[in-house]
Amino acid sequence: MAVGLLAEVKYHPIAGFQLGTTDASIKIPGRKDLVVMQAQAGSSMAGVFTTNAFCAAPVQLCRRHLQDDSPLALVINTGNANAGTGAAGNADALTSCNELAQALNLNSSQVLPFSTGVIGEKLPIEKIVTSLPHAINKLDVNGWQDAAWGILTTDTRTKGASVQIEHFGQTFSLTGISKGSGMIRPNMATMLAFVATDVQCSPTLTQDLLNQAVNQSFNRITVDGDMSTNDSCILIATGASELCLDEDSELVAKFSKALTELMQQLAHAIVRDGEGATKFISVEVEGGANSEECLQVAYAIAHSPLIKTAMFASDPNWGRILNAVGYSGVPNLDVNTLTIHLGDSLLVDQGGCANSYTEAAGQKVMDQEEITIRVDLKRGDAKETVWTTDLSYDYVKINADYRS
Amino acid sequence: MAVGLLAEVKYHPIAGFQLGTTDASIKIPGRKDLVVMQAQAGSSMAGVFTTNAFCAAPVQLCRRHLQDDSPLALVINTGNANAGTGAAGNADALTSCNELAQALNLNSSQVLPFSTGVIGEKLPIEKIVTSLPHAINKLDVNGWQDAAWGILTTDTRTKGASVQIEHFGQTFSLTGISKGSGMIRPNMATMLAFVATDVQCSPTLTQDLLNQAVNQSFNRITVDGDMSTNDSCILIATGASELCLDEDSELVAKFSKALTELMQQLAHAIVRDGEGATKFISVEVEGGANSEECLQVAYAIAHSPLIKTAMFASDPNWGRILNAVGYSGVPNLDVNTLTIHLGDSLLVDQGGCANSYTEAAGQKVMDQEEITIRVDLKRGDAKETVWTTDLSYDYVKINADYRS
Numbered sequence: 058m059a060v061g062l063l064a065e066v067k068y069h070p071i072a073g074f075q076l077g078t079t080d081a082s083i084k085i086p087g088r089k090d091l092v093v094m095q096a097q098a099g100s101s102m103a104g105v106f107t108t109n110a111f112c113a114a115p116v117q118l119c120r121r122h123l124q125d126d127s128p129l130a131l132v133i134n135t136g137n138a139n140a141g142t143g144a145a146g147n148a149d150a151l152t153s154c155n156e157l158a159q160a161l162n163l164n165s166s167q168v169l170p171f172s173t174g175v176i177g178e179k180l181p182i183e184k185i186v187t188s189l190p191h192a193i194n195k196l197d198v199n200g201w202q203d204a205a206w207g208i209l210t211t212d213t214r215t216k217g218a219s220v221q222i223e224h225f226g227q228t229f230s231l232t233g234i235s236k237g238s239g240m241i242r243p244n245m246a247t248m249l250a251f252v253a254t255d256v257q258c259s260p261t262l263t264q265d266l267l268n269q270a271v272n273q274s275f276n277r278i279t280v281d282g283d284m285s286t287n288d289s290c291i292l293i294a295t296g297a298s299e300l301c302l303d304e305d306s307e308l309v310a311k312f313s314k315a316l317t318e319l320m321q322q323l324a325h326a327i328v329r330d331g332e333g334a335t336k337f338i339s340v341e342v343e344g345g346a347n348s349e350e351c352l353q354v355a356y357a358i359a360h361s362p363l364i365k366t367a368m369f370a371s372d373p374n375w376g377r378i379l380n381a382v383g384y385s386g387v388p389n390l391d392v393n394t395l396t397i398h399l400g401d402s403l404l405v406d407q408g409g410c411a412n413s414y415t416e417a418a419g420q421k422v423m424d425q426e427e428i429t430i431r432v433d434l435k436r437g438d439a440k441e442t443v444w445t446t447d448l449s450y451d452y453v454k455i456n457a458d459y460r461s
Numbered sequence: 462m463a464v465g466l467l468a469e470v471k472y473h474p475i476a477g478f479q480l481g482t483t484d485a486s487i488k489i490p491g492r493k494d495l496v497v498m499q500a501q502a503g504s505s506m507a508g509v510f511t512t513n514a515f516c517a518a519p520v521q522l523c524r525r526h527l528q529d530d531s532p533l534a535l536v537i538n539t540g541n542a543n544a545g546t547g548a549a550g551n552a553d554a555l556t557s558c559n560e561l562a563q564a565l566n567l568n569s570s571q572v573l574p575f576s577t578g579v580i581g582e583k584l585p586i587e588k589i590v591t592s593l594p595h596a597i598n599k600l601d602v603n604g605w606q607d608a609a610w611g612i613l614t615t616d617t618r619t620k621g622a623s624v625q626i627e628h629f630g631q632t633f634s635l636t637g638i639s640k641g642s643g644m645i646r647p648n649m650a651t652m653l654a655f656v657a658t659d660v661q662c663s664p665t666l667t668q669d670l671l672n673q674a675v676n677q678s679f680n681r682i683t684v685d686g687d688m689s690t691n692d693s694c695i696l697i698a699t700g701a702s703e704l705c706l707d708e709d710s711e712l713v714a715k716f717s718k719a720l721t722e723l724m725q726q727l728a729h730a731i732v733r734d735g736e737g738a739t740k741f742i743s744v745e746v747e748g749g750a751n752s753e754e755c756l757q758v759a760y761a762i763a764h765s766p767l768i769k770t771a772m773f774a775s776d777p778n779w780g781r782i783l784n785a786v787g788y789s790g791v792p793n794l795d796v797n798t799l800t801i802h803l804g805d806s807l808l809v810d811q812g813g814c815a816n817s818y819t820e821a822a823g824q825k826v827m828d829q830e831e832i833t834i835r836v837d838l839k840r841g842d843a844k845e846t847v848w849t850t851d852l853s854y855d856y857v858k859i860n861a862d863y864r865s
Binding site: 108109380452454 | 512513514515516542544545546547550579580581690766767770771773774776778779780781783784786787788789791794796809811812813814852853854856857858860861
């Protein structure tokens with residue numbers, strides 16, 4: 058179950074970047090669960106990772122390798138998160154780096170490892186070691202679709218986006234894939250995203266551009282409010298095209314906009330595939346004194362199980378929305394001046410249900426698969442948007458059954 | 462569905478305090494939905510209310526009347542929360558006070574109004590006015606059991622507690638009832654609680670003792686993290702006994718302990734009857750540098766839908782607990798020294814699953830209806846406990862269907 062039609066993605070290959078996918082039988086035999094990626098020499102790589110204090114072994118290693126070296130390869134497994142696995146987990150993550158580095162003639166610290174799946178079980182590292190050569194054999198610039206399958210866990214479909222943008226007669230490409238359907242909240246979640254581009258870009262600028270784009274995409278989605286130990290988002294700039302960002306501020310602006318939009322597509326795809334999701338909900342909060350209070354209100358709404366179950370029932374229960382705005386914790390909130398819209402219908406003003414509101418109008422909005430809740434705090438110019446899902450029987454089913 | 466056996470409560474009457482209950486057909490004909498309570502002249506009354514910025518009309522009026530006067534009567538309706546109802550809601554709440562005051566020969570500001578039920582629909586005040594005389598006719602010191610029914614909404618059973626305590630040959634009594642099953646979180650929730658005692662106690666001390674007890678009971682429970690517009694907890698001291706708290710610090714200590722325990726019983730009863738609850742979960746966090754960080758960790762666990770669905774499935778998924786501790790936001794948390802116990806089983810130490818832990822031991826704890834999760838942060842002496850439920854299919858069903 059997922060919200061919205063599945064658009065087929067045409068993956069533009071990124072010159073200088075190859076992907077290879079295989080079946081290592083890590084959890085389920087016959088399922089693609091091991092992916093390697095290789096960028097050409099001279100590529101820049103940047104990463105953003107979970108802020109969870111219990112971050113997984115591979116995340117710790119990613120951070121160290123990005124700091125110490127210039128990574129050019131990635132190894133990703135599903136079926137096991139290698140999190141909460143202590144010293145053995147660190148050793149296993151390092152082993153996967155060593156093995157891939159040796160095969161590709163790189164330093165071990167030029168490899169970034171990623172794991173996603175069940176927390177707290179030992180990584181079956183021997184299966185990964187055995188299967189790595191198969192994945193390496195498949196390395197191909199057209200490997201995106203297979204890799205999009207290879208990084209999934211409870212996802213019901215692949216998530217990809219790809220664009221080509223012209224700049225004064227030349228063209229650059231941006232292609233990315235993501236995974237994740239539960240345990241999604243701001244500051245990254247059980248999600249992985251890998252985006253590559255062929256522009257030339259210094260590592261520092263690559264990191265800056267990634268930070269900005271993540272903040273307006275992956276850090277603005279929430280499914281169940283949980284945050285994972287393994288979230289990682291990587292941007293690779295191979296430099297295979299002639300276009301160089303470091304000396305062209307106009308190109309930087311164009312690239313940054315394209316990157317943010319592409320990452321929003323990848324982030325929205327995660328929400329649309331949220332565990333048990335039947336609705337895609339945009340929560341827009343405007344008129345705030347600052348971004349922080351807009352986000353406080355937006356997340357109070359987006360995390361409320363009462364609102365999420367009402368959305369599942371297509372019930373325009375505006376009282377629950379008003380209630381969540383009320384307890385969001387914004388200081389000195391004037392409940393008599395703020396307004397709340399459901400779609401285009403004015404729902405709340407003057408501290409209560411708007412006179413012009415009708416149940417029929419609310420029901421019409423709620424019957425849609427895509428719903429926008431808009432709150433205007435009427436006390437400033439700040440604006441933020443957060444995307445989330447409803448809460449359904451299937452959410453409970455998926456998460457009650459996950460390990461069985 | 463509710464957790465634990467229903468113990469029959471023997472309600473000790475409180476001298477000087479009467480309750481009367483009737484059917485006003487506010488939402489469902491034939492259901493007890495209107496309660497009045499009257500305390501004798503000279504009684505002290507104290508209240509604690511929701512911190513929601515969108516607090517309901519009756520809550521606003523309660524606060525004002527407690528500040529301006531010495532209330533002696535209460536009027537409570539279910540079926541409609543009179544919240545988000547604007548100026549009409551204020552007028553309706555005041556009308557119910559006026560009517561009861563006139564009948565009992567009090568000032569209007571000596572009446573406190575309470576409403577619980579659906580938010581945002583106009584209160585059918587004429588039904589309340591018509592039925593008030595019937596409720597008044599029933600005023601009786603033995604009216605507790607009927608009142609316990611009369612204040613329920615989605616609750617599946619009544620919630621009451623009553624004790625008699627001896628003090629140097631004399632006896633004081635404490636009796637209370639509560640309601641609430643969803644929308645429960647710290648700082649009060651869609652819950653109402655009314656506790657009466659026959660001790661003599663100044664209004665100021667009554668308020669102090671109530672604040673302390675609420676902080677260790679109703680402010681430590683959570684079902685779904687939502688906080689209601691209508692929560693109210695009232696303590697009435699009629700002074701009908703000879704025992705006077707104001708001049709006896711030993712008695713104050715004894716009374717305070719009894720009050721806190723009684724309020725914990727009433728609060729736990731709400732959690733046990735949590736919407737769709739099949740488990741009663743105690744989250745104990747000890748070894749914190751301060752109370753605040755203990756509560757941060759406890760609520761991260763108690764609010765996690767992933768942990769709550771795992772509890773519903775009786776799945777000892779310790780990875781999800783470790784994960785929630787990790788994202789709780791406690792600064793400089795050392796994940797390698799803290800420990801997590803599930804019941805008596807050591808689950809997590811040294812940053813991962815404890816060597817001594819077995820799935821069988823975890824499963825044994827999870828198969829119980831009552832489960833304790835204990836986190837030792839190993840960095841101080843602070844300790845806090847929070848009580849919550851699991852997240853089941855029925856939670857979704859109840860909240861998706863509530864208005865239909």
